[in-house]
Amino acid sequence: MKQYILILFAGLCGFTFCHLLQAQVQPETFVVGDALPDAPELSPRGTYAVGVQTVTFVNKGQVDILKSKEGSEPKYDRPLKVEIWYPATLPGAATKLVSYESVLGRSNDPKRPIIPFNFTGRAVRDAAPNTKDGTFPLVIVSHGYPGSRYLLTYLTENLASKGYVVAAIDHTESTYQDLSGFQSTLLNRPKDILFVLNQLAELSKPKGKHFLSGLADASNTALIGYSMGGYGVLNVAGAGYSSQLTTFFTNMTGGSKAIEVRTSQSPEYKASMDSRIKAIVAFAPWGMERGIWDSEGLQGLKTPTFFIAGSQDDVSGYEKGVKAIYTGSVNADRYMLVYVNARHNVAPNPPPAQTLQPGMTMDEYYHYAEPAWNERRINNINQHFVTAFLxxxxxxxxxxxxxxxESDTTKPWPGFKPRTSVGLELLHDSPVK
Structure with a gap:
């Protein structure tokens, strides 16, 4: 009897019925940012459909530091491509998947040629914005050196689905495709962030014709930065750079002191503090081990800040790096999430599938991967804590x-499933009075 039933079922599979059955039981392909079975409570995507659009801004008349010489600082118009994710309204039949175009490699390294690749996200290109629920807080994301606006899509899509407008910048001369001298990143990172904030604020004004009009609330903004992005967002929020950075920068550029406008003693810097910025998330911010900040500069950070670090970070450093920034920011209400035994890659998407292909070097894989952690697991934990903090x-x-x-290590942390809040530390310090 059992054999007859199996034969009958096999026969049915010759018809369309079999394909329908397979479609019902076959699990959906994992997409970057999806929640794993052990994901913390706030990790899964929110209730909003997500749209995505690309805009380009041009910051005119900027110092062209890569062509500057002692006594001469030529100017150029600096283009910035920005990807914007936002709550959207979708027709019933619309697909909710999008293909992002990125690259591996380095434009300035012949040993690491540029290799295009695509990966899938959960958003709809050029979807109509959701205009019925009022305005949404604005989040600006700044990548590392090198990087791209697509480096943290697991987080940018996730936040948009929870009711944020999220804008990720391609920092000119700091992406995989146009990687140039480090002095450009040092000078332009905080300036790019402020410029983009102002541009988005202008486009978001009510009664305009841009898709952002009436959608984003720039007066209620958070900044997220990874590595050199962390270097940038901390400075924008009040952590003025030290005079040691001026010396470092001047030696690197052959005499230019253009970076002085972002140091803690600069009147121009003090005047740039922006009350629209309500919160900061700094993943593995670079610079402390190089003397980029001192005690005075860090005391200027008063914006609530959430640091995320690996205890074995060998790029930004930990004890004398990220943790030293955290400790020195005495005037900010601040947290620090520590991935024990992780190195520097506590922020990006998982390694693209292309990094696993034969012939691909470990360099491309380890631009994303962590030796002691599953990157998808890190992504979920980041989604949880950034959702809570913002x-x-x-x-x-x-x-x-x-x-x-929980102080009792035998109990899971709030929002974590049993046995899963391991390998993590969470520190908190209130501002001094």
Whole structure:
């Protein structure tokens, strides 16, 4: 009897019925940012459909530091491509997947040629924005050196699905495709972030014709930065650079002191503090081990800040690097999530499938991967904590419990499934009075 039933079922599979059955039971392909079975409570995507569009801004008349010489600082118009994710309204039949175009390699390294690749996200290109739920807080994302606006799509899409407008910058001369001298990144990173904030604020004004009009609330903004992006967002938020950076920069550029405008003693820097910025997330911010900040500069950071670091970071450093920034930022209400035994890659998407192909070097794989951690797991944990932190400061949501881990190590942290809050530390310090 059993054999007859199996034969009958096999016969049925010759018809369309079999294909229908397979479609019902076959699991959906994993997409960057999807929640794993052990993902913390706030990790999964929110209720909003997500749209995505690309815009380009041009910051005119900027110092062309790569062509500067002692006594001469030529100017150029600096283009910045920005990817924007936002809550969207979709027709019933619309697909919710998008293909992103990125590259591996380095434009300035013949040993690491540029290799284009595509990967899938959960968004709809040029979808109509959701205009019925009012304005949404703005989040600006700054990548590392090198990087791209697509380096953290697991997080940018996730936040958009939870009711944020999220803008990720391609920093000119700092991406895989146009990688140039480091002095450009040192000078332009915070300036790019402020310029983009101002451009988005202008486009978001009500009654305009841009898709952002009436959609983003630039007066309620958070900044997220990874590595050199962390270097940038901390400076924008109040951590003025040290005089040692001026010396370092001047030696690198053959005499230019253009970086002085972002140092803690600069009147121009002090005047640039922006009350629209309500919260900062700094992944593995670079610079402390190089003397980029001193005690005075770090005391200028007063914006609530969430640091995320690996305890074995060998790029930004940990004890004398990220943790030293955290410790020295005495006037900010601040947290630091530590991935124990992780190195520097505590922020990006998982390694693209292309990095696993035969002949691909370890360099491309390890631009994304962590030796002691599953990158998808890191992504989920980051989604959870960034959702909690930004929810508190930009949406006034009651998420404080998620930032108060259990002192009893046998119990899971709030929002974590049993046995999963291991390998993590969460520090918190209030501002001095």
């Amino acid at each position: 929810g508190i400061h930009l949406k006034k949501q009651d998420f404080q419990k998620y930032l108060q881990p």
